[in-house]
Amino acid sequence: MDALVAQLQMQFRDYTISLYQQGFLDDQFTELKKLQDDGSPDFVAEVLSLFFEDCVKLIGNMARALDQTGTVDFSQVGASVHQLKGSSSSVGAKRVKGLCVTFKEYCEAKNYEGCVRCLQQVDIEYKALKTKLQDMFNLEKQIIQAGGRVPQVDIN
Amino acid sequence: MEKGFTPVGLRVLVVDDDPTWLKILEKMLKKCSYEVTTCGLAREALRLLRERKDGYDIVISDVNMPDMDGFKLLEHVGLELDLPVIMMSVDGETSRVMKGVQHGACDYLLKPIRMKELKIIWQHVLRKKLQEVKDIEGSCCYEGGADWIIRNDEAHFLGGGEDVSFGKRRKDFDFEKKLLQDESDPSSSKKARVVWSFELHQKFVNAVNQIGCDHKAGPKKILDLMNVPWLTRENVASHLQKYRLYLSRLEKGKELKCYSGGAKNIDSPPKDADLNSGHQSPGKSSYAFSVGSSLLHKATETDPKPLASASVSDPNSDVHMPPKAKKTRIGFDPPLSSTAFDSLLPWNDVPDPLESKPPILYENNFLQPSQSSYVSNSAPSLMEEEMKLSYETPAGGTCVNADEFLKSPTVTLQDLDLSAPSAISCMKLQEFSSNVTNSTESILRSLSWEFPESHHSGSLDTDLDFSWLQGEHFLANTGLQNFQFQDYSSSTSLLSELPPHLWFGNERLPDPDEYSLLVDQGLFIS
Numbered sequence: 306m307d308a309l310v311a312q313l314q315m316q317f318r319d320y321t322i323s324l325y326q327q328g329f330l331d332d333q334f335t336e337l338k339k340l341q342d343d344g345s346p347d348f349v350a351e352v353l354s355l356f357f358e359d360c361v362k363l364i365g366n367m368a369r370a371l372d373q374t375g376t377v378d379f380s381q382v383g384a385s386v387h388q389l390k391g392s393s394s395s396v397g398a399k400r401v402k403g404l405c406v407t408f409k410e411y412c413e414a415k416n417y418e419g420c421v422r423c424l425q426q427v428d429i430e431y432k433a434l435k436t437k438l439q440d441m442f443n444l445e446k447q448i449i450q451a452g453g454r455v456p457q458v459d460i461n
Numbered sequence: 462m463e464k465g466f467t468p469v470g471l472r473v474l475v476v477d478d479d480p481t482w483l484k485i486l487e488k489m490l491k492k493c494s495y496e497v498t499t500c501g502l503a504r505e506a507l508r509l510l511r512e513r514k515d516g517y518d519i520v521i522s523d524v525n526m527p528d529m530d531g532f533k534l535l536e537h538v539g540l541e542l543d544l545p546v547i548m549m550s551v552d553g554e555t556s557r558v559m560k561g562v563q564h565g566a567c568d569y570l571l572k573p574i575r576m577k578e579l580k581i582i583w584q585h586v587l588r589k590k591l592q593e594v595k596d597i598e599g600s601c602c603y604e605g606g607a608d609w610i611i612r613n614d615e616a617h618f619l620g621g622g623e624d625v626s627f628g629k630r631r632k633d634f635d636f637e638k639k640l641l642q643d644e645s646d647p648s649s650s651k652k653a654r655v656v657w658s659f660e661l662h663q664k665f666v667n668a669v670n671q672i673g674c675d676h677k678a679g680p681k682k683i684l685d686l687m688n689v690p691w692l693t694r695e696n697v698a699s700h701l702q703k704y705r706l707y708l709s710r711l712e713k714g715k716e717l718k719c720y721s722g723g724a725k726n727i728d729s730p731p732k733d734a735d736l737n738s739g740h741q742s743p744g745k746s747s748y749a750f751s752v753g754s755s756l757l758h759k760a761t762e763t764d765p766k767p768l769a770s771a772s773v774s775d776p777n778s779d780v781h782m783p784p785k786a787k788k789t790r791i792g793f794d795p796p797l798s799s800t801a802f803d804s805l806l807p808w809n810d811v812p813d814p815l816e817s818k819p820p821i822l823y824e825n826n827f828l829q830p831s832q833s834s835y836v837s838n839s840a841p842s843l844m845e846e847e848m849k850l851s852y853e854t855p856a857g858g859t860c861v862n863a864d865e866f867l868k869s870p871t872v873t874l875q876d877l878d879l880s881a882p883s884a885i886s887c888m889k890l891q892e893f894s895s896n897v898t899n900s901t902e903s904i905l906r907s908l909s910w911e912f913p914e915s916h917h918s919g920s921l922d923t924d925l926d927f928s929w930l931q932g933e934h935f936l937a938n939t940g941l942q943n944f945q946f947q948d949y950s951s952s953t954s955l956l957s958e959l960p961p962h963l964w965f966g967n968e969r970l971p972d973p974d975e976y977s978l979l980v981d982q983g984l985f986i987s
Contacts, residue, residue, distance in 0.1 A: 333573040340488045348488065355481045366664045388479065391551040397479040425677060 310453030317444040321458040329434055333396030337458060353438060356396045360431040363389045364422065367424050370418070383412035383419060389427070400430050468583030469494045475548070476506040476534065477521040482572065486579075487520070493580050514643065517544060518586045521570075524550040533565045539565040541656070543593075545585040549574060596699055662801055665700060826890060836859045942964035 324330045341348040366385040370387030371377055390405035404427050445455045477483045483499050490497040496515070503526045510517060523634045524531035535546045550559040551572040561569040567585040570578055657665070668686035672678040680698035687697070771929050792833040 336573070336688065337485065340485070340492065345488070352484055354482055355484060358829060359479070384525075387552070390526070391479050391572055392481050393525075394551050395485055397573070440708065 310448060310451045313444060313448045313451060314453060314456050317441070318456055318458050319442060320444060322460065324437055325460045326377075327410065328403075329398050329437055331397045331399040332460070333394065337396060347416075350442065353396060354413055356392055356398070357431065357435055359392045360389065361390070362436060364428055367420075367427075370422060371420055377415075377417060377420075379412045379415045379420070386412055393431075396433065398434055401434065403425060404430055405435075471495045471583050471586060472497045472516065472518045473582070474500060474506060474517045474520045474521065476500045476503060476526070478502065478523065478526045478528075478746065482523070486574070488572070489576055492576065500524070503531070503534045506534065507537055508545070514542060519545050519547065520558060521547045521549060521582070521584060521884050524548050524552070524561065526683055532560060535561070535564045535566055543589075545589045547582060547585065596702065655692065655700075657700055661689065663691075664677075664699075667703070669701075669704075689725075887979070940985070 325334075337349055337352060345351075363385045367389075368381050370381040370385065386405050386408045390402055390409065393399075393401040393405060404423060408420065408423035408427065411423055433459050468768075471488050475483060475486050475497060477486065477491065477499075480501065487497050487499050498509065500509060503522070506520070510520070522531050522534055522538075526534070531548060535548060538544050540545050540750075545567045546565065547568045547570060548566040549570045549572055550557060553571045558569045567589070637822070655661075664687045666681065666894055668683045669678050669935070671686055672682055678701075680694045680701055683701065684692060684694050684697045735743060
């Protein structure tokens with residue numbers, strides 16, 4: 306049993322570190338984990354739920370705004386991008402946030418193609434992140450089920 | 462006197478339309494041992510604040526909110542309730558930060574916000590309280606009142622004059638108790654907040670006019686003339702102070718308008734610091750004093766000594782003129798767009814009617830020439846003066862001589878106060894942003910991972926539904942299983958064709974006008 310736990314813990318550690326290294330997450334995510342405590346054991350999961358809901362909503366707004374037959378209201382798109390930027394900064398969704406920066410620039414430049422491209426990318430990015438995080442949480446679950454504790458991963 | 466305050470129990474109101482941030486901030490603030498109330502809408506926040514005046518110690522608000530501009534909320538809170546407000550945003554652009562400061566924010570935090578930044582927000586509350594005490598203290602000076610000394614972390618009141626009611630608000634709050642223990646005034650009582658309604662302000666203005674600029678328009682005289690039984694001298698004194706700030710801000714605004722070539726004929730007594738019913742306003746109270754004070758205050762700039770010295774040295778001074786609240790000091794010298802000022806007159810809830818008016822109109826509304834002017838003819842034309850505004854607060858404050866007060870606006874704005882954490886993190890964030898952008902580009906270029914189709918086995922729409930966490934597959938040894946819980950196939954097609962009907966109606970569309978207003982009014986000081 307211990308061997309399994311140790312193995313899972315190592316996987317978890319490696320996986321988590323890879324997420325940071327690949328730029329999916331930044332230190333805000335670390336901070337988020339620090340906030341989780343015995344009083345709120347699902348804190349991170351709850352926050353992430355809110356974030357992903359927000360993504361869906363905001364991306365919807367952006368798509369709608371970009372789909373105006375006639376003139377596109379770029380400021381409207383920009384407003385949603387700004388919100389997404391804020392949201393992504395809350396969970397440490399580094400890539401999503403970075404994309405928002407680019408996206409915002411396209412909005413300001415009123416570059417339609419650029420905006421549509423960014424929209425597609427943002428959609429891809431947040432889904433990818435979601436997947437990665439799901440995997441990470443599943444690892445945690447396995448560790449616990451195997452009787453172990455989820456290790457604190459130190460990202461230097 | 463006890464040493465060391467505890468910020469425990471500080472009552473914080475957090476306003477943010479981002480549910481993720483709201484949740485995180487709540488958690489963080491609770492970890493700081495604060496008492497937290499959260500709110501997702503600005504109007505709701507105002508309602509809460511008004512319902513329980515004195516119910517909160519500090520407000521933290523995001524800048525971008527759908528129902529109301531964060532800056533507006535800031536103004537309302539600052540004016541009506543006189544609470545310290547901290548702004549937050551993911552946007553750290555200098556102009557935005559500047560705007561926050563001008564609207565009276567006592568700090569501007571950049572998201573993501575760190576625990577350490579929240580741990581010290583109590584200092585703003587403390588600072589403000591000290592300031593208030595000082596204000597009241599100052600107004601007592603005229604009657605040879607009390608003086609006080611602040612030592613380190615103590616506030617120690619020494620005996621003195623009449624009317625020494627320091628307006629303590631009795632709350633069960635350790636922090637405040639320790640701070641405001643008033644040893645010398647056994648009769649201190651709860652000071653009700655005076656709401657300066659339009660009518661009340663009119664009386665005030667009329668009284669001031671009556672007294673004219675030649676005599677000392679002191680709070681006592683004004684109070685007598687106003688003949689409002691329940692009003693105290695302190696009330697008048699602090700209102701007078703605000704009023705002066707407001708006037709000088711107007712002066713500055715006008716002056717700058719001239720300089721910026723914006724034109725108008727501000728000939729007749731330009732600084733017609735006008736006190737009268739020229740103030741349109743649909744009858745509400747307050748002014749954007751916080752702005753005035755943030756821009757013009759210099760009290761502590763050139764007078765680094767403890768506040769005590771200022772108040773002690775001139776017993777004749779009527780109203781001490783420190784700023785309402787300490788703001789991050791900034792150094793700048795250029796002409797500011799006058800529209801910044803225009804937008805700052807908040808006649809309460811009524812959406813600022815002035816905001817959309819051109820400066821000229823604004824001017825005429827508020828500064829009617831040839832009223833019995835608070836500024837005597839001897840007041841030199843501000844246009845001729847240097848552009849710098851300074852707040853002349855000679856130790857002890859000036860006596861209430863309006864023309865003197867309004868005469869030489871030279872704000873000696875000193876160096877950027879880099880000790881403010883927000884300023885620093887602002888710069889850091891700028892760096893970060895540019896780094897991220899670069900790496901994003903490369904990431905996108907090298908984007909080559911697979912993106913599997915989704916299986917719809919749960920809905921993400923339920924609140925805090927953790928189904929997204931539970932995969933159908935558990936991770937085997939090393940393989941990554943990719944799975945999704947929501948049907949995004951529709952979104953794929955959407956993205957290519959963007960048919961609107963596929964999208965749900967839960968949108969939150971910011972008012973485009975509001976948004977562009979935000980952008981337009983951003984000041985950029987280079």
